Amino acid sequence: MNMPKEQKMRVLPHNIEAEQSLLGAIMLNNECFEDISEFLFPAHFATGVNGKIFDAIGRLISQGLVADPITLKAYFEKHDELQDVGGGDYLVQLVNAVVSISGVGDYAKLIYELYLRRQLILIGEDMSQEALTFELNSKAKDQIERAETRLYELSVANDQRGLISFSGASAEAIKIMERAYRSDSSITGATSGFVDLDKLLGGLNRSDLIILAGRPSMGKTALATNIAFHAAMARIKNADGGGKVAFFSLEMSSEQLVTRVLSQECAIPSERIRRGEIKDEDFMRIVEANKNLAELPLFIDDTPALTASSLRTRARKLKRQYGLDMIVIDYLQLLSGNFDKKNENRVQEIAEITRALKALAKELDIPVLALSQLSRAVEARDDKRPQLADLRESGSIEQDADVVMFVYREEYYEARREPSPGTPKHAEWLDKMSKIYNLAEVIIAKQRHGPVGTVRLFFDGRYTKFDNLSDSRKGSYE
Numbered sequence: 001m002n003m004p005k006e007q008k009m010r011v012l013p014h015n016i017e018a019e020q021s022l023l024g025a026i027m028l029n030n031e032c033f034e035d036i037s038e039f040l041f042p043a044h045f046a047t048g049v050n051g052k053i054f055d056a057i058g059r060l061i062s063q064g065l066v067a068d069p070i071t072l073k074a075y076f077e078k079h080d081e082l083q084d085v086g087g088g089d090y091l092v093q094l095v096n097a098v099v100s101i102s103g104v105g106d107y108a109k110l111i112y113e114l115y116l117r118r119q120l121i122l123i124g125e126d127m128s129q130e131a132l133t134f135e136l137n138s139k140a141k142d143q144i145e146r147a148e149t150r151l152y153e154l155s156v157a158n159d160q161r162g163l164i165s166f167s168g169a170s171a172e173a174i175k176i177m178e179r180a181y182r183s184d185s186s187i188t189g190a191t192s193g194f195v196d197l198d199k200l201l202g203g204l205n206r207s208d209l210i211i212l213a214g215r216p217s218m219g220k221t222a223l224a225t226n227i228a229f230h231a232a233m234a235r236i237k238n239a240d241g242g243g244k245v246a247f248f249s250l251e252m253s254s255e256q257l258v259t260r261v262l263s264q265e266c267a268i269p270s271e272r273i274r275r276g277e278i279k280d281e282d283f284m285r286i287v288e289a290n291k292n293l294a295e296l297p298l299f300i301d302d303t304p305a306l307t308a309s310s311l312r313t314r315a316r317k318l319k320r321q322y323g324l325d326m327i328v329i330d331y332l333q334l335l336s337g338n339f340d341k342k343n344e345n346r347v348q349e350i351a352e353i354t355r356a357l358k359a360l361a362k363e364l365d366i367p368v369l370a371l372s373q374l375s376r377a378v379e380a381r382d383d384k385r386p387q388l389a390d391l392r393e394s395g396s397i398e399q400d401a402d403v404v405m406f407v408y409r410e411e412y413y414e415a416r417r418e419p420s421p422g423t424p425k426h427a428e429w430l431d432k433m434s435k436i437y438n439l440a441e442v443i444i445a446k447q448r449h450g451p452v453g454t455v456r457l458f459f460d461g462r463y464t465k466f467d468n469l470s471d472s473r474k475g476s477y478e
Contacts, residue, residue: 013117014046015110022107023053024094027068029101033061036108044115053091069095116154123150148313190326190367191241193230195468196455200444201403203241204231204326204367208402208448209358211332213372213391215379218407219440220371221252221330222464225260227369228328232298235325243325243366244297246318248311250334254300264465265289297322307336308356319364327364329357331371332397351396358400372397374406384413388445404446409459411436440466 026032037058045051056075060067069091127147131140189203204210204227214220225247234242249257263270266285272278273286299318303310311329318324329335337349354370361368374390386406391397398404414433419425440459444452458467 012046012121013114015114016047016050018107018110019045019047019050020094020097021099022104022111023050023057024096024098025101025104025107026054026057027072027091027095028098030057030061030067032101032104033057033067035105040108040112044112046111046114046118049090053094119154123147123154145307145310145313149309152313152316189241190231190243190245191234191239192227193234194227194442194455194457194466197442197457198241200451200453200455201447202450204369205402205449206365206367207362208367209354209361209400210367210369210403210405211372211391211397211401212369212405212407213374213386214407215374215384215386217412218409219459219464219466220407222260222459223407223440223442223466224328224330224369224371225257225464226264226466228298228326229261229264229296231326232296235297236295244299244323245326245328246299246301246315246324247328247330248306248314249300249302249330250304250306251330252302254302257300257302260464261293262286262289264463265293267463269462270464305334305336308353311335312356312360315360315364319366324364325366327360327366327368329368329370331373332357333373347396351400354396354400358402384408384410385441385443386445398446401446402448403444406441406443406445408441408443409439410441411439439469 022036040054042051042055042058045054053072056072057067060071060075065071069088072091073088127143130143189201189205189208191203192198192201212220212224228245228247231241231243232245234240235244236242247257259270259273262268263273266282266289268278268282268286272282278286299322301314315324315327332350332353335353337352357368357370372391374386378384378386378390385408388398388404391404411433414429414436417429419429438459438461440457442455442457444454446452456469458469459465460467
């Protein structure tokens with residue numbers, strides 16, 4: 001029996017000489033440390049000894065002390081770690097071996113590059129080992145998402161925008177102002193499709209986390225679908241505020257969402273479409289509308305029980321492949337937190353999710369519109385208009401959101417209070433119902449960059465469609 005040939009021990013990518021030259025140069029000129037300390041850390045060194053020395057240098061400099069072989073020797077003797085760094089002579093050797101301090105930046109970049117390569121190898125090995133170990137409760141797709149998360153975290157770990165001068169920041173601000181000034185509308189972000197709402201918000205602005213909340217049957221999903229559709233249609237028409245939209249529907253299927261859109265476009269009740277109670281001419285209208293919307297830049301993901309990490313991965317991929325201008329999530333409470341963490345309670349998990357969504361909005365520089373449920377406390381009040389305190393797990397949602405909107409339909413509640421027919425109260429009830437019929441309110445309860453207020457919209461329950469309210473209705477309501 002032939003024995004396998006002895007294999008060489010694998011050596012991960014590293015460069016000890018670069019590490020030693022870097023440390024020696026910093027000890028000769030401590031000012032070099034400032035240029036590299038933002039992206040280079042002790043863990044990036046292949047040799048633990050060198051990583052400890054780099055850490056000690058940073059500690060001494062942060063205390064306003066000189067970091068050289070003498071002070072470092074005293075530091076390690078005090079912490080009883082001198083032998084771990086090769087003794088005092090090793091520190092002197094590092095300084096004596098320095099050829100030039102001008103290469104510090106290049107040494108640091110090389111050390112970091114080799115660290116990334118080592119991490120890539122380790123991630124690959126972990127992926128292989130996990131794939132080989134079959135467990136019933138571990139799915140391959142979950143492993144892919146974990147791998148993508150680790151790779152992403154590795155790629156952005158040290159991507160920092162850093163300090164920006166006022167002139168640099170103002171130049172970007174002036175560009176945004178100029179776009180708004182030259183625009184024919186007051187929209188600076190993605191359009192909602194509703195004139196009064198866009199005026200109050202200026203559109204859905206980039207990097208904002210926008211919460212749209214309401215009790216069941218208020219029309220949250222309908223309003224979010226309308227907003228997504230309007231923004232996508234504006235893109236086709238090259239109008240202000242148009243863009244490519246990703247709709248993450250954790251509650252409804254993609255077919256149900258599309259049915260709603262076609263119902264609105266064809267003015268055919270969606271319930272009739274679902275039941276097949278349509279005429280030949282209705283069906284032809286649906287087919288024609290479907291053709292007209294074939295190029296609509298609206299992407300739907302109806303994966304249930306999606307994690308915030310998975311949503312982020314899919315959004316980044318969509319942005320990279322097709323471009324992305326807005327995200328809609330229906331709805332927040334159906335998302336789950338990071339699969340690698342065991343949250344103590346749901347409040348903490350929601351806090352983690354809202355932070356992740358706000359970070360995603362900033363990273364992709366697009367608005368993220370997330371729907372949210374409200375607590376039952378609304379039902380116990382006479383005035384059932386929502387308040388910020390009604391948000392479920394409201395602390396983190398209210399804190400992280402740039403805009404909080406509530407959708408409210410008084411008609412829904414008043415219809416359930418109908419008095420006995422033929423009584424004076426019934427006549428009063430009919431008069432009130434005539435004023436609030438098909439009327440909805442969008443209450444802006446928080447806006448970080450602008451005023452709060454209420455916008456009134458038309459709502460047609462037959463087609464689950466919101467629309468701009470006519471001037472005559474606005475006047476009569478006010």
